[in-house]
Amino acid sequence: MTMTDLLQNQIQKEISELTDSINLIVDNFKTLRNPLAESHEKVPIAARQLDKVTEQTEAAANRMLDMLETITERQGEVITGLETIKGEVEKQGAEELTTLANSLVEKVNTNLNDAYSIMDALQFQDITSQQVNHAVSLLEDLGGKLQTIVTAFHGNPPEETAEEMPRKERAFDPRADMNDKKTNQADIDNLFNNRA
Amino acid sequence: MADLKILAVDDSPTMRRIIVNTLKRAGYTDVVEAQDGKDALAKLKVESINFVITDWNMPEMDGLTFVTTMRSTDDLKEIPVLMVTTRSVKDDIIDAMKAGVNSYIVKPFTPDTLKQKIEQILAG
Numbered sequence: 001m002t003m004t005d006l007l008q009n010q011i012q013k014e015i016s017e018l019t020d021s022i023n024l025i026v027d028n029f030k031t032l033r034n035p036l037a038e039s040h041e042k043v044p045i046a047a048r049q050l051d052k053v054t055e056q057t058e059a060a061a062n063r064m065l066d067m068l069e070t071i072t073e074r075q076g077e078v079i080t081g082l083e084t085i086k087g088e089v090e091k092q093g094a095e096e097l098t099t100l101a102n103s104l105v106e107k108v109n110t111n112l113n114d115a116y117s118i119m120d121a122l123q124f125q126d127i128t129s130q131q132v133n134h135a136v137s138l139l140e141d142l143g144g145k146l147q148t149i150v151t152a153f154h155g156n157p158p159e160e161t162a163e164e165m166p167r168k169e170r171a172f173d174p175r176a177d178m179n180d181k182k183t184n185q186a187d188i189d190n191l192f193n194n195r196a
Numbered sequence: 197m198a199d200l201k202i203l204a205v206d207d208s209p210t211m212r213r214i215i216v217n218t219l220k221r222a223g224y225t226d227v228v229e230a231q232d233g234k235d236a237l238a239k240l241k242v243e244s245i246n247f248v249i250t251d252w253n254m255p256e257m258d259g260l261t262f263v264t265t266m267r268s269t270d271d272l273k274e275i276p277v278l279m280v281t282t283r284s285v286k287d288d289i290i291d292a293m294k295a296g297v298n299s300y301i302v303k304p305f306t307p308d309t310l311k312q313k314i315e316q317i318l319a320g
Contacts, residue, residue, distance in 0.1 A: 061210045069217070116307070119217055123304040126208040127282055130253065171207060171232075171253040176282035181302050183284050185309060188300050191286070195293055 033153040040150050043143030047136045054129040061125040068119045075112040079105060130176035137170050200318075201226045201243065205236040205250040205262065206280075211303075215249060215280070215310075222311040233262025240272055247314070252281035252292070260295050267296035276317045280305060 086101035175182070204215045204227055212229050219227050228243050230236035232254040239245065248266070252259040259279060266272040276298045283289075284302040292300055299313045 058208075058210055062213070065210065065213050065217075072217075116217075116221065119214060120304070120307060122210060123214055126206075126211040127303060129208065130282060169255045171255045171258065173253050173282040175285065176303075178304060181284040183286050183289060183302070185302070187286075188289055188302070191289055192293060192299055 029153060033150065036146060036153070037150045040143060040146040043139055043146065047139050047143075050132050050136045050139070054132050057125050058129065061122045064122060065119065068115050071115050072112060072119075075108055075115065078108050079112070082108065124178055127176050127178050130172040133170045133172035134174045134176070137172070140167055200224055200247055201228065201245050202247045202249060203228045203230060203236060203239055203243070203245040205230045205233065205248065205254070205259065207231050207251065207254040211251070218307045218310055221307060222314070224314070233257030233259060233265070236262055237265060240266075240275075246275060247318070248275055248277045249280055249310075250277060252279060252283050252288075260292060263292070263295045263297055278310075278313055278317060280310070 082101055082105045086098060086105065089097040089101060202219060202224055204212055204219070206212045206215065209231075212231075216227050216229065219225075228239055228245060230239045233250075234257040236248070236250065237257075240248075250259045250262060254262075257265075259281065263277050263279070266275065266277065273296075277296065278299050278301065279292050279297045280301045280303060281288075281292075282303045283292075289300055298317045301309055301313055
């Protein structure tokens, strides 16, 4: 066997091994194709579930606002009534009743302020819905990338599933947070006070 | 205060209700609502608004574009604008200031801060 024959055999062996390796990689990709396609199909389902969280917390927050508006209006009427009673008992010099009326007015005012505090706390709904929208947007981006990979395996785009739906426009602050304000109000005010 | 008609612009119905209720407690009862910048510009055309409270992140037209549009429109450029948003990064605040916002509050806000900022803007 000549040197050229030996070299040729060696090259053929290398090519054969290389082909085997490529076939193995292709087989591995083929086994990955179905799980990737499945994951791609699950993205819109997850996005829809997260959208439902936003819809349901918004509906709940609005039901709470309905009740709080009713409560605050009613408490206002109670305070007006108690003030009238207080005026009358003061005129009659009934000290004990005046003290009681004062105490009741104070308690109703505390209830009213508590109701307003609950109302203020419902701002969480807007902030958490922005956080959820951010998460959905990331999921949708991931879905797009998965689709590109699945399309590459299939040679054409995967069939649209029943769960597919057009991407809706989402407006959110990716850094929205209930507690972590990057700039405090005093610094914001300074910026505005020192503007040119 | 009696003649003050405020436009509250926010895409969140919950936040709009909270702002309207907070304004009512502060004595500002004449409030018009809009869900984004585009809707707000339409409301400004038909209502005699003299104060605007706006969010930043909204679909259709965001708060920054809305304020920039207001400031380049003769009939609207003098109307004071208070921005109420979750965006708290300094560069964003500077961008809002450059767009023509008069003052800025980061959500979640307290009723006292909202009232104080409105009074400060109105006092000039």
